[in-house]
Amino acid sequence: MEAPVPGVLAALGLLAAGVAGVYAAARGPEPLATWPFLSGARPAEHAMSRYHVRWYAMSLVFLAFDMEMVFMYPWALVVAEVGTMAVVEMFAFLGLLMAGVVYVWREGALRWA
Amino acid sequence: MPLRKGAAALGVILAFPVVLGGLALAAAVLDSRTRGTGWAGPLREAARLLGQRRRRTVAADGLLVTAGVCALLTAATLAGTAVLPLGERPLADLAVGVVWFNAMEVAVWAALWLTGWGANSFYPLVGGYRFLAQGLAYELPHMFALITVAVGAGSLRVPEVVAAQRGLWFAVAMPVAFAVYLLSALAMAFWGPLGGPLGVDVAGGVRAELSGPDLLIFQAGRYALLAVAAAAAVPFFLGGGAGPGLPAWAWTLVKALAVLALLVWAGRRTAGLRMDRFTEASWLVLIPAMLLQLLVTATVAVAAR
Amino acid sequence: MGLSGRLARWAGPRPLLVATPYGTRPRLHAEAEIARRRWHPAAAPAAASLLVVCGLATGELATAVAEVWESMPDPRTRTDLPPDAGPTEVSHALDEVAARLAGGGMGVSGGGAMAGYGGDHGGGMEMPGGIGMAGRGEDRDGLRLEVLHVPLGPVLADWPGGLVVDATVQGDVVQEAAVRVVGADLGADEPFWDEPWHKAQSGERVPRGAAERRGAAERLDGMGRLLAVAGWPAAARAARTLRDRMLMDRPAAGLAAEFARFERRVRGSRALRWMLRGIDAGQDDVLGYALRSLDVVGAALDRMDDDTPLPANRPDPGSTHDRLPALLAGAELAAARLIVAALDPRTEAAGGHG
Numbered sequence: 001m002e003a004p005v006p007g008v009l010a011a012l013g014l015l016a017a018g019v020a021g022v023y024a025a026a027r028g029p030e031p032l033a034t035w036p037f038l039s040g041a042r043p044a045e046h047a048m049s050r051y052h053v054r055w056y057a058m059s060l061v062f063l064a065f066d067m068e069m070v071f072m073y074p075w076a077l078v079v080a081e082v083g084t085m086a087v088v089e090m091f092a093f094l095g096l097l098m099a100g101v102v103y104v105w106r107e108g109a110l111r112w113a
Numbered sequence: 114m115p116l117r118k119g120a121a122a123l124g125v126i127l128a129f130p131v132v133l134g135g136l137a138l139a140a141a142v143l144d145s146r147t148r149g150t151g152w153a154g155p156l157r158e159a160a161r162l163l164g165q166r167r168r169r170t171v172a173a174d175g176l177l178v179t180a181g182v183c184a185l186l187t188a189a190t191l192a193g194t195a196v197l198p199l200g201e202r203p204l205a206d207l208a209v210g211v212v213w214f215n216a217m218e219v220a221v222w223a224a225l226w227l228t229g230w231g232a233n234s235f236y237p238l239v240g241g242y243r244f245l246a247q248g249l250a251y252e253l254p255h256m257f258a259l260i261t262v263a264v265g266a267g268s269l270r271v272p273e274v275v276a277a278q279r280g281l282w283f284a285v286a287m288p289v290a291f292a293v294y295l296l297s298a299l300a301m302a303f304w305g306p307l308g309g310p311l312g313v314d315v316a317g318g319v320r321a322e323l324s325g326p327d328l329l330i331f332q333a334g335r336y337a338l339l340a341v342a343a344a345a346a347v348p349f350f351l352g353g354g355a356g357p358g359l360p361a362w363a364w365t366l367v368k369a370l371a372v373l374a375l376l377v378w379a380g381r382r383t384a385g386l387r388m389d390r391f392t393e394a395s396w397l398v399l400i401p402a403m404l405l406q407l408l409v410t411a412t413v414a415v416a417a418r
Numbered sequence: 419m420g421l422s423g424r425l426a427r428w429a430g431p432r433p434l435l436v437a438t439p440y441g442t443r444p445r446l447h448a449e450a451e452i453a454r455r456r457w458h459p460a461a462a463p464a465a466a467s468l469l470v471v472c473g474l475a476t477g478e479l480a481t482a483v484a485e486v487w488e489s490m491p492d493p494r495t496r497t498d499l500p501p502d503a504g505p506t507e508v509s510h511a512l513d514e515v516a517a518r519l520a521g522g523g524m525g526v527s528g529g530g531a532m533a534g535y536g537g538d539h540g541g542g543m544e545m546p547g548g549i550g551m552a553g554r555g556e557d558r559d560g561l562r563l564e565v566l567h568v569p570l571g572p573v574l575a576d577w578p579g580g581l582v583v584d585a586t587v588q589g590d591v592v593q594e595a596a597v598r599v600v601g602a603d604l605g606a607d608e609p610f611w612d613e614p615w616h617k618a619q620s621g622e623r624v625p626r627g628a629a630e631r632r633g634a635a636e637r638l639d640g641m642g643r644l645l646a647v648a649g650w651p652a653a654a655r656a657a658r659t660l661r662d663r664m665l666m667d668r669p670a671a672g673l674a675a676e677f678a679r680f681e682r683r684v685r686g687s688r689a690l691r692w693m694l695r696g697i698d699a700g701q702d703d704v705l706g707y708a709l710r711s712l713d714v715v716g717a718a719l720d721r722m723d724d725d726t727p728l729p730a731n732r733p734d735p736g737s738t739h740d741r742l743p744a745l746l747a748g749a750e751l752a753a754a755r756l757i758v759a760a761l762d763p764r765t766e767a768a769g770g771h772g
Contacts, residue, residue: 007204011130011194026326031167034489036234040482040573047235049552049564052589062249076263080414110393151456161429166491314647314755317461324464324491384690385649
């Protein structure tokens, strides 16, 4: 790996300069203090509050799968080398996860309207 | 002599962000064109937003909003300029380039949610959560598509992925992965039918309270993201800079623009996809389809050895 | 005009349209004119620089419009289009405000609405902005979660003019909804869509074709809102273009071909069917309402050149207001918007409070 950092840093620097330039060029000393948009009404309460996340169960299944993804990147590098056994093992693992997905689907967690 | 060498190196380094900016502008122009606001629409809007005052809603967390707005453009820049080769080589030829791309692009989740939450306003909040639900639906098929590419190439280094397509482009060798990638590209840039987080039904969603420079940078980040998603399809699926006649960088650009135009055009033709329905299809159709694609690719990779 | 003025003139405005119960005529002209000028309409005041009030904003609607105006960042300007404004009048008004905007707009924002709000107050029990945190309540799934009071309308993009749905929401689920109409207290004008029938009632000879055109245009107007809310702006634009052609006195022949293309596109969209199917809108799901609108327009096209006189009494279109609260309760925000767009309630005086 030949010094990747300067290039990326240069890109980031350019970006930072651009963003700073946009903010500097934009007019107005003080942002306009305002109520949030609510169709022309003032809010009765602050919007920042606990949100009814109805896909909560799904987010857990997602996490399980996402963890598994961490194994897949190194697996992708060695699968050809290790051979059939690597394919069988990984897909047995994925099969287990998919069984979980099918279960979750039957429980209705993939639809929430 | 060393001076000239240094200038050349600087030119190469600058080329990446400049090309990204150009592609983002191209995305904005294509979008504006199909929306009926003309070729000059994005530049006019940028000029207007530069002159517009910033806003701050009651008890907003301004720092979070600014962080979210800037994170979008930063994520696009880091995903786009570091590991995607413009021609032969990327700026940073990481051994885990594919993972880097994936990791940077996931920062969009944080960017949108921070922007949506920070404004202390109902519609941005709904938009932010819409994107999280969208992430749960698109991210796994997206990652499977990237991993299939890595298995096909036997490497996570982007130039090696390109080299592995010398015989056959991955778009042909793994068509399911390519199709899923394109769909997830729209979702990742919350664009077209997957633009729910910015939906007109929630008064613009995440960006509902943004004005002036904040909105300008947010929009730039979004178009940059769409451009990066399209540009990444070139090394991952379309053989990188390979092609007759033109130099590699030119082919890269031509292919990236073609994918971009395809995404914009297809996005205009489809009604919005809501996650309360799409998620089911994503998990029960897209993920199994991707697993089959991965199985085929892995089997071929093992057999070829 | 200096450089920045020329730049502002070139940049053009970003309009936010406010529909009012009796403002259909100026709204149609304004929408068409804005599309012709390639301005990009905004969905919220933050991005907008031009407030276009279509018709008279009275009573509570006027208050809501003032509130929205206060939350628009400068440079900003506003125009109020009278209910009987014709296309040239609308075009002139837009020219005028565009020029005014290029000159810096109207006044500096930020004096009125937030005058009492000085940013974050210094700790203690006082809540920022003088508003409290959300209270909690049972939700439809048996959880106790924060409840927000969110009025949908009257100032909302792709929303019937003057309609207000006072919703209590948890997350993006509407728990309860009450429906009312604001700004319709000046009931002197007839609803724009009923104009041919009104003329017929007052003894004028009106060809049936004129009423068919008007009815078809009303359906297409509703389709425009539905498709926009369904996240398909390109199709919404097509519906609005067709609507405007429908209202011009041109032979139906070219129109029929154009509508056929539009209809094929909408009916053929699998994504649209997938997303609209099964969202209960009362007598049918939202998809059913959408497809029926297409049927109505298609049937009207055949009778557009019908020259027989229109009878004086029109069958009452009926009000859908009463059905809304029950349909919206328990719906997700996106579905709620689709339901309202599908039922497309009339907000002229007949609607009243419901």
